[in-house]
Amino acid sequence: MSATPVNRLQLALGPVLFFWSRDDIFRFYAEAMQWPVDTIYLGEVVCARRQQVRTADWIALGQDLADAGKEVVLSCQALLESETDLRRLRRLVENGRLRVEANDLGAARLARQHGLPFVAGTHMNIYNAATLALVEELGACRWLPPVEMGQALLGELLQELQRSGSALQTEVFAWGKLPLAFSARCFTARHYNLNKDDCQFRCLDHPDGLTLATRDAQDFLAINGIQTLSAGCTALLSHLAQMQAMGVHSVRISPQWQHTAEVVQLFRRALDGETPADELLTQLAAYAPGPLVDGYWRGEAGMAQLKEVAHASA
Amino acid sequence: MSSSSPPPELVCPAGSLPALKAAVDHGADAVYIGLKNETNARNFPGLNFDEVSARAGIEYARQRGRKVFMAINTYAQGVDITRWTRGIDQAADLGVDAVILADIGLMRYAAQRHPGLRLHMSVQSSATNYEAVNLAHELFGVQRAVLPRVLTLDQVRHVIEHTPVQIEVFGFGSLCVMVEGRCLLSSYATGESPNTHGVCSPAKYVRWEEGASALDARLNGVLIDRYAKDEPAGYPTLCKGRFAVQDETYYALEEPTSLNVITMLPQIMAMGVSAIKVEGRQRSPAYVAQVTQALRAALDAAAHDGARYNVKPAWHQALGKVAEGQQQTLGAYNRPWR
Numbered sequence: 001m002s003a004t005p006v007n008r009l010q011l012a013l014g015p016v017l018f019f020w021s022r023d024d025i026f027r028f029y030a031e032a033m034q035w036p037v038d039t040i041y042l043g044e045v046v047c048a049r050r051q052q053v054r055t056a057d058w059i060a061l062g063q064d065l066a067d068a069g070k071e072v073v074l075s076c077q078a079l080l081e082s083e084t085d086l087r088r089l090r091r092l093v094e095n096g097r098l099r100v101e102a103n104d105l106g107a108a109r110l111a112r113q114h115g116l117p118f119v120a121g122t123h124m125n126i127y128n129a130a131t132l133a134l135v136e137e138l139g140a141c142r143w144l145p146p147v148e149m150g151q152a153l154l155g156e157l158l159q160e161l162q163r164s165g166s167a168l169q170t171e172v173f174a175w176g177k178l179p180l181a182f183s184a185r186c187f188t189a190r191h192y193n194l195n196k197d198d199c200q201f202r203c204l205d206h207p208d209g210l211t212l213a214t215r216d217a218q219d220f221l222a223i224n225g226i227q228t229l230s231a232g233c234t235a236l237l238s239h240l241a242q243m244q245a246m247g248v249h250s251v252r253i254s255p256q257w258q259h260t261a262e263v264v265q266l267f268r269r270a271l272d273g274e275t276p277a278d279e280l281l282t283q284l285a286a287y288a289p290g291p292l293v294d295g296y297w298r299g300e301a302g303m304a305q306l307k308e309v310a311h312a313s314a
Numbered sequence: 315m316s317s318s319s320p321p322p323e324l325v326c327p328a329g330s331l332p333a334l335k336a337a338v339d340h341g342a343d344a345v346y347i348g349l350k351n352e353t354n355a356r357n358f359p360g361l362n363f364d365e366v367s368a369r370a371g372i373e374y375a376r377q378r379g380r381k382v383f384m385a386i387n388t389y390a391q392g393v394d395i396t397r398w399t400r401g402i403d404q405a406a407d408l409g410v411d412a413v414i415l416a417d418i419g420l421m422r423y424a425a426q427r428h429p430g431l432r433l434h435m436s437v438q439s440s441a442t443n444y445e446a447v448n449l450a451h452e453l454f455g456v457q458r459a460v461l462p463r464v465l466t467l468d469q470v471r472h473v474i475e476h477t478p479v480q481i482e483v484f485g486f487g488s489l490c491v492m493v494e495g496r497c498l499l500s501s502y503a504t505g506e507s508p509n510t511h512g513v514c515s516p517a518k519y520v521r522w523e524e525g526a527s528a529l530d531a532r533l534n535g536v537l538i539d540r541y542a543k544d545e546p547a548g549y550p551t552l553c554k555g556r557f558a559v560q561d562e563t564y565y566a567l568e569e570p571t572s573l574n575v576i577t578m579l580p581q582i583m584a585m586g587v588s589a590i591k592v593e594g595r596q597r598s599p600a601y602v603a604q605v606t607q608a609l610r611a612a613l614d615a616a617a618h619d620g621a622r623y624n625v626k627p628a629w630h631q632a633l634g635k636v637a638e639g640q641q642q643t644l645g646a647y648n649r650p651w652r
Contacts, residue, residue: 105418125417131389133419180498191562
């Protein structure tokens with residue numbers, strides 16, 4: 001039995017949200033270059049202190065990936081506080097070749113000043129048609145809805161985009177632990193009783209984050225430095241046909257420490273329509289870094305597990 | 315600093331007409347209020363203003379030479395956003411002194427439809443740097459921005475030095491450890507968040523379970539904290555619960571504390587902060603009165619005494635009594651905290 005191909009959807013690899021060593025990052029992208037993804041986002045989105053890969057390295061790496069035929073987007077830090085943060089941001093925006101993903105109004109301002117089309121990232125907080133139109137006028141060529149936006153609301157917005165003849169592309173965060181919150185405070189440093197300024201880079205020891213469980217042992221969230229993610233792994237594989245019908249342009253896979261290659265392959269097979277989604281989902285569950293969730297997409301609490309595999313858990 | 319500089323504006327919260335009057339009577343320069351719906355980030359049952367109470371509040375403040383701001387600071391949802399635009403129209407008709415907006419789409423609406431209406435950028439806009447603040451200024455003529463409670467004093471000063479926009483900072487109140495506008499924890503657990511519904515850890519999802527030896531506080535089924543029989547229990551705001559990380563159970567994200575900057579007022583004033591904000595539209599008129607009175611006295615003393623400014627024990631006592639969790643902190647303004 002075969003499924004309907006959803007091959008108008010493109011596959012994107014999101015930026016690595018965790019702190020991996022320089023060697024691990026370069027190894028990861030050397031492999032990713034071979035994967036069947038259309039777009040690769042890269043850059044440090046979470047923490048200004050993670051500098052094993054420097055801004056110039058990210059740009060050079062991005063150019064290599066672009067030379068290899070991928071669409072490449074440089075993702076900008078979400079929480080920009082210091083002049084150093086802004087300097088790095090300017091360097092990304094002024095790279096001269098690659099697009100950027102803005103995760104902050106400041107990044108959008110700089111991209112606009114440089115006439116550089118940008119991707120309005122999921123942290124830009126676009127929840128309505130008026131704001132979406134404004135962001136497009138500022139120069140966005142693509143956008144990601146907030147991860148908490150459900151299918152119904154997104155559907156409304158996409159209909160409106162089509163009605164207005166907009167060329168704006170929509171990308172949906174479709175796989176991985178969900179980026180839920182940013183703080184000035186570092187929760188990993190707090191866990192180790194360290195000051196943020198002297199964190200000893202403990203995030204390196206937790207390449208998928210540190211799981212935060214309730215006192216009755218439910219895996220709830222994941223700590224990743226100043227970022228809080230879900231412990232659950234969002235898995236929108238069963239909704240790809242719906243997304244294509246709605247006019248979604250691409251689906252994003254968020255990198256994880258292990259088995260990202262397998263996840264990409266399974267999504268690719270789903271897009272090609274050769275294998276039924278439920279079969280692929282069972283395989284995907286084995287590679288998930290947490291219980292599979294899709295509550296946000298269905299308009300429920302984000303942590304609500306997939307109906308198909310409500311019992312599945314890594 | 316010179317002893318003649320005027321103190322920054324003291325901006326106090328009101329979730330009801332009695333709270334607004336308490337703020338005005340105890341020395342607030344401005345009071346911020348919200349409408350009774352999901353257009354504001356403190357959309358709690360029994361709180362906030364309708365047309366009649368808003369009009370009465372504005373009149374009360376106006377007669378005493380004070381200002382009223384209207385917070386319409388959630389993110390408008392979907393294609394039909396009339397609930398939010400109508401709120402802006404209503405605020406303009408009521409003659410508020412400013413609207414506090416988070417959503418840039420709404421800022422554009424307000425700037426185009428009501429060119430005379432003063433715009434403040436809400437803390438929920440997550441503008442943590444001057445590039446972000448200046449974008450809102452260029453595009454919509456935003457005149458003031460409220461900075462998220464995540465910057466150090468030096469970072470606040472740096473923003474002030476690089477923008478024509480007035481800067482307002484939080485001075486007292488319950489502490490959000492996350493960047494405002496960038497926290498979806500509440501919707502992950504319940505489906506409703508500050509950005510979408512103006513709520514955090516909403517009460518309708520809270521369930522208390524009395525066990526043999528402990529009291530469990532759950533939010534939509536998620537165990538946020540468990541209290542021993544003799545332990546004081548707090549509201550299960552989900553970032554303030556105790557969780558297990560690598561087999562250690564503790565306040566993994568944040569301990570229940572209040573922000574209190576009373577000791578550093580002279581520094582805050584010297585850097586040119588335009589306004590100091592008190593959190594707590596969900597708190598009682600008594601809270602508003604107490605906090606407003608203490609901060610009014612402290613601000614006046616700091617403006618008058620300059621370098622000789624001393625925190626009076628009475629102010630500390632007054633603020634300590636109403637501080638959440640009885641603990642107070644300088645928050646991110648004080649670097650080691652981070």
